[in-house]
Amino acid sequence: AAYGLLIAFAFAMPPLARARTHPAAAQLRSGVEESRGIDRRSVALVALAGALVVTLALATAREPIFAGAVLGAVALVLLVLLGIGALIRRVSAKLPRPRRPLLRLALSNLHRPGAQTVALVIALGLALTLFVTLAAIQTSLDAEIERAVPQRAPSQFVLDIPSESRDAFSTLVKREAPEAKLNIVPSLRGTITAYGNTRVADLKTLPEGAWFLRGERGVTYSAVLPEGSDLVAGQWWPKDYAGPPLVSLDREAATILKVGVGDTMTVSILGREITARIASLRQVNWDTMGFNYILVFSPNTLAAAPHSLTATIDMEPKNEGKVSRALLGAFPSASIIAVSEVVGQVRTILDQMATAILLSASVTILAGIAVLVGAIAASRQARSYDSVILKTLGATRRQILAAQALEYALLALTLAALALGLGGLAAWYVITGVFQFGWAPDWSIVAATLGLGALLTLGIGLLGSLPVLSVRPAQALRRL
Incomplete structure (x- = not known):
């Protein structure tokens, strides 16, 4: 009025x-x-x-x-x-x-x-x-x-798979959906406590865009370059690497933190602080709807730590319900996310x-x-x-x-x-x-x-x- x-x-x-x-x-x-x-x-x-x-x-x-x-x-x-x-x-x-x-x-x-x-x-x-x-x-x-x-995203995410059940998980999925493609990666939680010579706890305010410094983040380890990532700086470690801890960092995160290849990152995992040297920088393609981790460690750093597995399953839509029922029956602690519903939203x-x-x-x-x-x-x-x-x-x-x-x-x-x-x-x-x-x-x-x-x-x-x-x-x- x-x-x-x-x-x-x-x-x-x-x-x-x-x-x-x-x-x-x-x-x-x-x-x-x-x-x-x-x-x-x-x-x-x-x-x-x-x-x-x-x-x-x-x-x-x-x-x-x-x-x-x-x-x-x-x-x-x-x-x-x-x-x-x-x-x-x-x-x-x-x-x-x-x-x-x-x-x-x-x-x-x-x-x-x-x-x-x-x-x-x-x-x-x-x-x-x-x-x-x-x-x-x-x-x-x-x-x-x-x-x-993505026009073709994974059908399902499966979280909290026991690490000792990797083979059983793959066998069950292939039995229910023989055409399924699996991508299984280790999954841990960690908190970045320091980068370079800077302690996160000493910062009065976080750098602009540094959302990954707030609380725990997913971390993983891999012997090869993960799917959905492109190496843009440094080198990937050999498959049989057994030296000091190494980590690969997302390029955008490195720009925000003003660190690069050769600098160090300290991450608290299961109550233990691990200081690793940045061996490479990756361009993480977040829009692939796959597994995209800011921090990827060399296998010798985290392989012995208790952890679970996370997987993506790419299969025909007609098999999604059948696979979900079989997985929940065999792995009650696992969580299943239907990616097609997320993409639709x-x-x-x-x-x-x-x-x-x-x-x-x-x-x-x-x-x-x-x-x-x-x-x-x-x-x-x-x-x-x-x-x-x-x-x-x-x-x-x-x-x-x-x-x-x-x-x-x-x-x-x-x-x-x-x-x-x-x-x-x-x-x-x-x-x-x-x-x-x-x-x-x-x-x-x-x-x-x-x-x-x-x-x-x-x-x-x-x-x-x-x-x-x-x-x-x-x-x-x-x-x-």
Whole structure:
């Protein structure tokens, strides 16, 4: 209710102020002269209403800082469009007069007295910018789904398998699902207590992004490079390595901790602190939905420690229920996670995010279309006058409509590049800054959406101009 009252007041005040302060002679000359602004008191009241709207938005927002950033970005875009609209009016007035009558008429419509060029630029620019933003966000989310959600993930995760039951586990799975592919790895829990010369306990605040320093993390050991990892620095230890403890570290974690090959890591496992030298750095491909450990030790370091096993099973969907029942019967302590359900939930969440963005931005697009229709309606009197004069001089309806189509097309072409830049920048911030996803829009779809959006707004503009063409010259001239 408060929003509605404040916005209604802010938009109703300027025309009421003009009606109160402008003399009758100014109203009669409005067709050939620019209308004057409103008085200072009315400007102050409108500004106060706008300030109260912003204050209400920030006070009721769950995240005021983020809401303020959005409002600031919107205000900036509107100011840019306002400036471009004024620039288009000024430039079109100074351009040489084209020889083609329709093009000359289209240009004159951009700068003549009473022209709604600024309002048209704001409406067209806002709508086209949002079309680009939505297309770039949607295609980037689609790319994120393709990249981050694997098309072929393991069917099941099985946790807490007794280490002495490795052969029995493999035999049981192969009996129920002969085509199944298994990946079995040792699983322990450990806490990073030191890296390089730094003790974690001595840190007042953890480094930015160092989530792995909080509490226990999964650790494992392996004689070979684990699946889903790429070696990017250092060397992997030999299969029969029997020297001092070695560890392979995730490259991103090494960057955050500012350590590298040759530095040391201290990890507390089962109450015992183990200091190991960093032998290599790995690029961990977390999106494989397999086993991805930040810390992988050489086998001689942890093989003798008590631990359980963890496995992934890749099999036909028809065998999942049968395998689950057999495993839970044979290994009551094991836990089974159905990966297909998790993948489905991830896809659903990303699709819902895209839908939410589309619905929220559609409100703004509709508002931009409403502004476009309003700008056309505001200039209807002047356009009706022009239409009558042109018809009297012999112009056809098709020629008058073509001149207006040229006018809107010139604006759309001018604003297309701006919309591509502003919309792309907004989408980039949403994808990389808010969602922290990869920036990968499909520019062909973005360009096609921009073109369709331009045609849509042009169509709305021309539909709004049709009533102007129906004015009969004889009736209009008798009213003058």
